[in-house]
Each structure stands twice: as C-alpha cells, then as structure tokens.
Amino acid sequence: MITIDQLxxxxxxxxxxxxxxIVQRAQxxxxxxxxxIYCNIGNPQALKQRPLSYVRQxxxxxxxxxxxxxxxxxxxxPADIVERAKSILKHHPHGTGAYTQSQGIPFVRQxxxxxxxxxxxVPADKDHIILTDGASKGAQSIIMxxxxxxxxxxxxxxxxxxxxxxxLTLYGGAQIGYFLDEKHRWQLSERILTESLNRxxxxxxxxxxxxxxxxxxxxxxxxxxxxxxxxxxxARKHHLAILADEVYQENVYARGMKFVSFAKVFHDLHESQxxxxxxxxxxxGYLGECGHRGGxxxxxxxxxxxxxxxxxxxxxxxxxxxxxQLATYLMVSPPRPGDESYETFVRERDDVLRSLKIKAEILxxxxxxxxxxxxxxxxxxxxxxxxxxxxxxxxxPGSVMNDDEQRAVRMERDEAYCLALLxxxxxCVVPGSGFGQEPGTFHFRTTFLPPREEIEELVxxxxxxxxxxxxxxxxxxxxx
Amino acid sequence: MITIDQLxxxxxxxxxxxxxxIVQRAQxxxxxxxxxIYCNIGNPQALKQRPLSYVRQxxxxxxxxxxxxxxxxxxxxPADIVERAKSILKHHPHGTGAYTQSQGIPFVRQxxxxxxxxxxxVPADKDHIILTDGASKGAQSIIMxxxxxxxxxxxxxxxxxxxxxxxLTLYGGAQIGYFLDEKHRWQLSERILTESLNRxxxxxxxxxxxxxxxxxxxxxxxxxxxxxxxxxxxARKHHLAILADEVYQENVYARGMKFVSFAKVFHDLHESQxxxxxxxxxxxGYLGECGHRGGxxxxxxxxxxxxxxxxxxxxxxxxxxxxxQLATYLMVSPPRPGDESYETFVRERDDVLRSLKIKAEILxxxxxxxxxxxxxxxxxxxxxxxxxxxxxxxxxPGSVMNDDEQRAVRMERDEAYCLALLxxxxxCVVPGSGFGQEPGTFHFRTTFLPPREEIEELVxxxxxxxxxxxxxxxxxxxxx
Numbered sequence: 033m034i035t036i037d038q039l040x041x042x043x044x045x046x047x048x049x050x051x052x053x054i055v056q057r058a059q060x061x062x063x064x065x066x067x068x069i070y071c072n073i074g075n076p077q078a079l080k081q082r083p084l085s086y087v088r089q090x091x092x093x094x095x096x097x098x099x100x101x102x103x104x105x106x107x108x109x110p111a112d113i114v115e116r117a118k119s120i121l122k123h124h125p126h127g128t129g130a131y132t133q134s135q136g137i138p139f140v141r142q143x144x145x146x147x148x149x150x151x152x153x154v155p156a157d158k159d160h161i162i163l164t165d166g167a168s169k170g171a172q173s174i175i176m177x178x179x180x181x182x183x184x185x186x187x188x189x190x191x192x193x194x195x196x197x198x199x200l201t202l203y204g205g206a207q208i209g210y211f212l213d214e215k216h217r218w219q220l221s222e223r224i225l226t227e228s229l230n231r232x233x234x235x236x237x238x239x240x241x242x243x244x245x246x247x248x249x250x251x252x253x254x255x256x257x258x259x260x261x262x263x264x265x266x267a268r269k270h271h272l273a274i275l276a277d278e279v280y281q282e283n284v285y286a287r288g289m290k291f292v293s294f295a296k297v298f299h300d301l302h303e304s305q306x307x308x309x310x311x312x313x314x315x316x317g318y319l320g321e322c323g324h325r326g327g328x329x330x331x332x333x334x335x336x337x338x339x340x341x342x343x344x345x346x347x348x349x350x351x352x353x354x355x356x357q358l359a360t361y362l363m364v365s366p367p368r369p370g371d372e373s374y375e376t377f378v379r380e381r382d383d384v385l386r387s388l389k390i391k392a393e394i395l396x397x398x399x400x401x402x403x404x405x406x407x408x409x410x411x412x413x414x415x416x417x418x419x420x421x422x423x424x425x426x427x428x429p430g431s432v433m434n435d436d437e438q439r440a441v442r443m444e445r446d447e448a449y450c451l452a453l454l455x456x457x458x459x460c461v462v463p464g465s466g467f468g469q470e471p472g473t474f475h476f477r478t479t480f481l482p483p484r485e486e487i488e489e490l491v492x493x494x495x496x497x498x499x500x501x502x503x504x505x506x507x508x509x510x511x512x
Numbered sequence: 513m514i515t516i517d518q519l520x521x522x523x524x525x526x527x528x529x530x531x532x533x534i535v536q537r538a539q540x541x542x543x544x545x546x547x548x549i550y551c552n553i554g555n556p557q558a559l560k561q562r563p564l565s566y567v568r569q570x571x572x573x574x575x576x577x578x579x580x581x582x583x584x585x586x587x588x589x590p591a592d593i594v595e596r597a598k599s600i601l602k603h604h605p606h607g608t609g610a611y612t613q614s615q616g617i618p619f620v621r622q623x624x625x626x627x628x629x630x631x632x633x634v635p636a637d638k639d640h641i642i643l644t645d646g647a648s649k650g651a652q653s654i655i656m657x658x659x660x661x662x663x664x665x666x667x668x669x670x671x672x673x674x675x676x677x678x679x680l681t682l683y684g685g686a687q688i689g690y691f692l693d694e695k696h697r698w699q700l701s702e703r704i705l706t707e708s709l710n711r712x713x714x715x716x717x718x719x720x721x722x723x724x725x726x727x728x729x730x731x732x733x734x735x736x737x738x739x740x741x742x743x744x745x746x747a748r749k750h751h752l753a754i755l756a757d758e759v760y761q762e763n764v765y766a767r768g769m770k771f772v773s774f775a776k777v778f779h780d781l782h783e784s785q786x787x788x789x790x791x792x793x794x795x796x797g798y799l800g801e802c803g804h805r806g807g808x809x810x811x812x813x814x815x816x817x818x819x820x821x822x823x824x825x826x827x828x829x830x831x832x833x834x835x836x837q838l839a840t841y842l843m844v845s846p847p848r849p850g851d852e853s854y855e856t857f858v859r860e861r862d863d864v865l866r867s868l869k870i871k872a873e874i875l876x877x878x879x880x881x882x883x884x885x886x887x888x889x890x891x892x893x894x895x896x897x898x899x900x901x902x903x904x905x906x907x908x909p910g911s912v913m914n915d916d917e918q919r920a921v922r923m924e925r926d927e928a929y930c931l932a933l934l935x936x937x938x939x940c941v942v943p944g945s946g947f948g949q950e951p952g953t954f955h956f957r958t959t960f961l962p963p964r965e966e967i968e969e970l971v972x973x974x975x976x977x978x979x980x981x982x983x984x985x986x987x988x989x990x991x992x
Contacts, residue, residue: 034658034753034787037920038720043657050826059613078610088576088609095835096572099564104584129557129568131537131795131802153687168829176682177523240518273514287831306516315611322611325645337516347528348678349648353833354803355575410877459684479896500808
C-alpha cells in the first residue's frame with residue numbers, strides 16, 4: 033500500500049489556505065447543523081448572488097437544442113437569445129458535447145480578441161488567445177512552461193493569492209515574495225521589488241516572471257496606470273515576463289478609480305520586448321460563474337515557437353470544458369443596445385456591481401470602527417484584507433525564541449484567531465499567513481459577498497468577538 | 513521577450529500524437545475546403561453521435577432553473593427528468609455556477625460509490641471518490657502525486673494512450689514501456705512485464721506504478737479476469753500501485769466478452785495490499801460527452817493521510833467544472849424502469865452501442881481483406897490498431913544505419929504514410945509511433961466512430977490508397 037512518504041514531497045509541502053484546515057472545520061460544523069457564513073472564498077453564487085439570465089438562457093438552449101425547434105421557446109426566451117444560440121450552433125455545430133480545438137473554439141477566441149481591442153483600443157489576435165478551465169489553469173500552464181529548474185523563481189506579491197505559492201511548490205520552482213505597500217494603498221513599490229530581486233539573486237535564485245494581481249487579491253487594491261508603467265519598466269530592466277492576473281477587472285468600486293489593463297499600458301508605452309501573459313475568468317466580475325470553470329490566457333510579445341509550445345501544452349489535457357468556453361464567449365459579448373435581453377442584462381449586471389460596492393463600504397466602515405481593527409476600504413475585487421491587533425503574545429517579552437520560532441507562533445496566532453472566530457460566530461475567513469503578511473502584523477481575508485443583511489450582522493459579531501478574544505488573551509497573558 | 517530555450521525542456525520534449533502535426537495539417541486542409549474524416553480521436557459527437565436526451569435535458573433545466581417554474585416545462589420534459597432536476601437542486605442549491613467542494617459534490621460522489629457497488633458487488637466509499645475534469649485530469653493527478661524524483665517510473669503499455677507518456681515527460685518521471693502481446697489479443701504478459709521491470713531496474717529506474725488500460729486504447733482489447741488477476745499478483749510482488757484506466761468499460765462489443773473491473777478482481781482476490789487508482793469518464797461509453805469534461809478517480813487501499821494529500825491536490829485547482837460533475841452523476845444513475853424517460857434512454861443507449869459494434873465489424877472485416885493490412889477486430893473501446901506492411905525501405909538492405917537511425921527512419925515511414933493518407937484521401941489517423949509499436953512493425957490507430965456509410969467509404973479509400981502507396985514505394989525502392 034502506498035504510504036505518505038512515498039508521495040511527491042512537493043505535493044506534501046503545497047498549501048492552499050483558501051481551502052485549508054479552517055474551511056474543513058467549517059464543513060464539519062455545518063454538517064452538525066451549525067450555521068456558517070463562508071467568507072473564505074470568492075464564490076458569489078454560493079452566497080445567493082443570482083447568475084445573469086442571458087448567460088444561463090443561452091447555455092440552457094445549447095445543452096438541449098431540441099428547445100430551439102419548439103414553438104414555445106419563442107414565447108419564453110428573448111429573441112436575441114434564441115438567435116444567439118442558433119448562431120453559436122451554426123459556427124460550432126458539434127455543440128457542448130465534443131472536444132474542441134485544444135486552444136479553444138476559434139469563434140470564441142475571435143470574440144475574446146475583439147473584446148480586448150474594444151476594452152483597450154489595442155490590436156489583439158485570436159491565435160494568441162488560449163481558452164482555459166478558469167484562470168487557475170492558465171496560471172498553472174504559465175508556471176509549468178517557464179520553470180526550467182528549481183532555482184527559477186516567480187516574483188509573487190505578499191499578500192498573494194495562494195494559487196501561486198501552491199503551484200510553485202507543486203511544480204518545484206522558487207517563490208520570490210515582494211511586499212505590497214499597505215501604507216500606500218497596497219500599490220507596488222519599485223524599491224521593494226528591487227530589494228526582493230537582489231535578495232533572491234544573492235540566494236542563487238534566477239527570477240523569470242513577475243506576478244501582478246490587479247485588482248488585488250486579497251488586498252482589493254486597484255493599480256494606477258503609473259504604477260503599472262513602473263512595473264513594466266522594472267520587468268524590462270530585469271528581463272522578466274509579466275503574469276497579469278486581471279480576473280477582477282469588472283470589480284472596481286472606488287470613486288474615480290478605473291481598471292487599466294497591462295495590455296493597454298504595454299500598447300501606450302510601445303512595449304515590444306517584455307512578454308506579457310494576461311488572465312481573465314468568468315468566475316468573478318458580475319457573472320460570478322465559478323462553477324463553469326471558464327477563462328482565457330492572452331500572450332503578448334511571444335515568438336511563434338513559444339506560442340506553439342503553449343498550444344501543445346493544452347493538447348495534453350485535450351481542451352477546456354465547452355460550457356466554460358461558451359460562458360467566456362458570453363462574458364466578452366454581452367447583449368447589445370437594441371437586443372430584447374439588453375435591459376435585463378444591464379439591470380442584473382448593475383444590481384450585482386452596486387450591491388458589491390455597497391457591501392464593501394458597509395464592511396469597510398464597520399470594521400474600521402472596531403478598536404484594534406483596520407482595513408483599506410476595498411477599491412475593487414471581492415475581498416478585504418483586514419489588519420487586527422493582538423496583545424503581545426505570552427512568550428514575546430524577553431523571549432528566547434529565534435526568528436523561525438517567533439514566526440511559527442505568529443502563524444499559529446492568526447490561525448488560532450480565525451479558528452476561534454469560526455467556532456464562536458460561524459464566520460469563516462482565511463488567516464493572513466495563508467497569503468503572507470509583514471512580520472509582526474496579523475490579518476485575515478474576508479469576502480464581502482454575503483447578502484447585505486448578513487454583512488451587517490457579520491460586522492456586529494466580529495466586533496463582539498474581537499473584544500472578547502483580545503480581553504481573553506490579555507487575561508491569559510497576565511495569568512501566565 | 514521569452515525565447516524557446518527559456519522554456520521548460522520537459523514541456524518541449526512532451527509529445528501528444530493524438531493531436532500532433534498530422535491533425536494540425538488536417539485542420540489546414542479543412543480550412544481550404546477539403547473534406548476531412550477525423551478518425552484520430554475518440555470524439556463521438558464531432559462525428560454525429562447524438563447525445564443521450566436525459567443527460568442534456570437535466571443539464572438544460574439546471575442551467576436555467578426558471579424553466580422548472582414554467583407550466584409548459586411539464587409538457588415538454590418527461591416527469592422523472594423534471595423531478596430529477598428539482599431533486600438535484602434540493603441537494604445542491606448552489607446549482608451550476610458555484611465552486612463545489614474540491615473533491616466534488618457529496619451526493620454525486622455517493623452516487624458514484626453506489627454505481628461501483630452495483631456494478632461489481634463490492635463495497636465503495638464516497639470519501640474515496642474524487643470528481644475530475646475528465647479522466648485525463650485524474651491520471652495527471654496520480655502521476656503528479658507518485659513522482660518523487662526523475663528516476664521514479666510508471667510502467668505503461670506499448671502501444672499506449674499518449675496522455676501517459678506526455679504527462680510523464682512533462683512532470684519529469686521515467687517511462688517503463690511494456691509491450692502488449694499482439695499475437696495473444698493484446699493481453700498483458702507476465703514474462704514481458706518482468707523483462708521490462710528488470711530492464712528498468714538495470715537502468716536505475718524505480719518503478720512505482722503500473723498503468724493498465726482496459727478496454728484497451730489503442731488496441732480495443734478487453735482483458736480477461738485471469739489476465740487482470742495476473743497483473744494484480746505482479747503488482748503485489750513488485751510493490752507497485754495500479755492505475756486502471758477503465759474509461760471504455762461500457763464499450764465492449766465482442767460476443768462472450770465482458771468488462772471486469774480491477775476493483776472487482778481486487779475484491780474477489782481479497783487484495784488489501786496493492787493500492788488501486790481507477791478512472792472513469794463521461795467522454796466515452798454511450799454518452800460520448802467529451803466536451804463536458806467529467807469523470808472520477810476512485811482510490812482503494814490507501815491510508816487516510818495519502819487520501820488527504822490527493823484531496824489537497826484538488827483544492828489547488830478549486831474544483832472540477834460543475835456540469836461535468838452533474839454529467840458524471842447522470843452517467844452513474846441513468847433513468848430506471850418505470851421512469852417516463854426510461855424507454856428513450858434504453859433506445860438511445862442501445863442505438864449508440866449497436867452502431868459502434870456494427871462499425872467495428874465492418875472496419876475489421878474490410879481492413880483484414882486488404883492485402884498487407886491486418887487488425888484484431890476490436891472487442892471494445894472505440895479504436896482499431898491496424899498493422900500494415902511496407903516494402904523494405906530503400907536504405908534497409910545492406911544498411912550501415914545503427915539502431916537509432918533505423919528507428920528514426922521507421923518513425924518517419926509510418927508518419928509519412930499517415931500524412932500521405934490524409935493528403936490523398938482526407939482520412940485522418942494517428943501513426944503507430946505515437947502510441948509505440950514493436951520495432952520493425954507499422955501501425956496506425958483509427959476510430960470507428962464516423963457514420964456507417966463513411967466507414968464503408970473509408971475502407972474502400974484505404975484499400976485503394978494502400979495499394980497505390982506500396983506500389984509507389986516499391987517503384988521508388990527499385991529506382992533508388
């Protein structure tokens with residue numbers, strides 16, 4: 033029988049906090065009848081966000097095309113939806129049940145290219161688009177392709193989305209963490225990037241790629257065009273590719289802020305040297321179609337032979353699921369003015385985005401009013417990365433612990449906090465150590481996806497819990 | 513800009529013949545208006561196989577649950593289908609748009625466990641089932657989990673399905689090929705297995721797992737229970753895990769043959785030591801739902817800590833697509849006698865399987881009647897692995913080529929043959945070198961999925977082409 037020590041040590045080391053032990057405990061509590069508020073993961077439809085009708089109507093018709101031949105369908109579905117389903121089947125007669133080209137259905141890739149052109153005013157080429165099972169698979173294919181040996185490193189933000197650290201661990205590459213600047217709205221800092229790079233070089237690590245998440249996960253920050261231009265110049269100077277994770281591009285709430293893509297900044301700077309990989313997904317934005325696992329990867333400034341290797345990599349898993357490809361198509365080509373379904377689309381889209389904006393504000397104001405808690409009100413994405421204070425740990429003053437021991441205790445402390453929060457209130461969040469945080473600070477990531485009433489309740493529970501927990505900690509500390 | 517030599521050398525080496533250069537050429541020919549018969553890949557619905565109604569009806573309703581509230585739905589869908597969709601939503605209210613548990617939706621895993629118990633008369637546990645995006649992802653997760661270092665090896669059949677060789681190359685493990693015995697209906701031979709193992713050990717390779725594909729791809733062979741029992745004993749003796757790729761389990765056509773699972777043989781032998789990984793998929797069988805990317809992995813004889821590592825590995829990609837999970841649920845729990853949809857289900861299922869059986873026979877008889885061509889009439893799966901003779905190559909007699917050069921020429925020769933076949937007839941098949949073949953033999957793999965008329969036409973074109981091609985080769989050889 034296979035034993036644990038016969039498994040790949042890289043798998044054993046990989047950690048994915050968003051679905052880690054605290055979430056498993058939450059599932060156990062739920063099974064014994066406790067109410068859990070899942071704020072651990074950006075999974076909108078699990079928290080009652082409704083799917084957009086046009087997406088589901090088209091996919092429903094494509095799954096059972098007999099409906100298209102049924103006279104009653106015309107009464108039940110908007111005319112443009114029926115036409116859209118027919119037109120998809122004309123372009124792609126195999127429907128949802130056949131493997132597609134490994135790179136993705138050609139007309140979907142064409143629609144993605146047109147979407148990028150429309151969004152950014154830049155040229156885009158369908159042959160540089162690969163359709164993927166969600167953005168995660170796109171990120172993993174880039175990491176797999178660029179790692180030649182264990183000392184090759186990816187620069188990843190701290191705090192980061194743990195997909196990156198987990199995949200690097202699993203595939204055997206090096207992580208070069210760079211801190212985001214919490215004091216400057218979590219933007220990237222050239223000084224910090226350079227220091228991280230130098231530290232990595234001193235350890236014999238060869239950086240190959242810089243990962244940027246914009247809007248930020250878990251920070252909720254939106255990067256300015258100037259900050260992006262700085263990053264591009266940094267990558268050019270140090271011969272790095274850029275992986276731009278832009279899955280939250282529709283989720284920008286802060287007044288005056290606007291999503292600007294790396295592709296647009298590249299175009300504006302006439303950047304033709306740095307290789308750019310951009311990711312997008314149907315899971316976030318106003319669609320929130322996480323279960324459909326759809327998304328795309330766009331490659332810029334890559335030679336044809338490199339592109340061919342990326343396409344070949346897709347062939348090994350055959351192709352992305354077809355409903356996900358079609359959801360991606362629908363995301364990049366929503367109903368247009370004049371279409372029968374247009375008004376519904378606009379109403380549903382705006383409802384989702386308005387609700388997220390309001391909930392971000394409620395959460396931000398509410399948490400900032402709790403003594404010992406602070407967050408930057410999220411400008412975008414679906415998350416808040418909340419900083420909280422804890423009383424000095426019993427062992428800290430005059431401690432003889434070394435750095436590693438201190439770190440272990442700190443990690444246990446934010447995890448212990450989140451676990452107690454779950455046990456006492458049913459609120460499930462992810463400890464900051466799962467994303468990375470400045471030494472000596474404590475954070476947790478929460479989404480602001482639950483319904484508005486629950487967010488308000490959540491803020492109240494959090495306040496009561498935090499006071500209780502810190503008082504208890506002080507008492508224990510004095511007792512010890 | 514990233515250059516080709518900055519890419520992972522393992523990616524550059526990986527080859528996946530089923531979607532290789534010949535298929536790319538076929539796509540080019542199709543784009544300039546030539547008719548191509550795609551026999552390269554088991555993609556039934558691209559070759560006009562109709563999806564089963566019950567699968568699509570349920571998924572269609574789940575994609576747009578508003579239909580469930582519509583009185584007209586009762587007129588249009590069988591009563592049990594509407595009930596089924598409602599019951600799924602009751603068990604899984606998040607529907608198709610939310611991430612699920614990483615391991616897969618619990619009630620679907622429960623249904624899979626019950627399916628295995630019913631099929632084999634053995635106990636099965638939902639917590640030992642992982643739902644995957646097609647069987648390919650299941651296979652890749654096993655390979656990733658069991659490779660500790662480059663000298664760890666997987667025993668894979670020759671000929672094999674190139675997913676295994678490509679993934680081993682990509683993840684950096686060793687391939688230990690073992691020939692299937694063409695003279696004995698492509699069964700496994702203990703002698704050949706032992707020789708392969710010894711050869712690998714002599715090269716310093718440490719075998720960790722034995723891959724068996726049953727029914728066979730590309731061979732179309734169905735293993736007997738005795739042959740499987742031999743394999744289990746071999747694995748026990750040599751401390752190997754078994755990966756049983758059983759995605760063609762519903763595709764058994766030969767009179768008197770029956771699919772027997774590894775799980776059943778394990779149970780009958782009271783095998784409690786060898787670790788077994790079994791794969792199944794919605795892509796094959798009578799569903800043919802390749803585009804939905806659904807399937808499962810069952811683990812037997814694994815300790816809990818090993819199971820936990822497999823589950824953790826799933827978390828890194830969040831979860832399999834939900835429609836694929838639901839298609840898997842529908843595959844393992846089809847309509848039952850008494851259900852309104854039962855008769856349609858039986859008729860559609862039997863039509864698909866009967867048609868495949870007839871086409872396998874037409875192809876088998878037709879090809880065996882071509883001088884210089886031979887195949888075992890497929891007992892199962894969707895493929896025939898056809899052996900064909902070529903005249904001695906110009907360089908062969910009195911050649912001074914070494915083994916490697918000979919091999920290169922041979923590989924070129926079967927590829928050249930398949931390319932000429934494509935160019936002259938539009939028939940797209942995969943050269944035997946993509947799967948592996950005994951040195952000095954030539955094969956190609958073809959599916960028997962095209963409609964019956966096309967299969968008959970295909971046999972005729974193949975006969976004319978083969979005579980033309982071999983005559984030409986003889987003439988060239990004499991001229992040289």
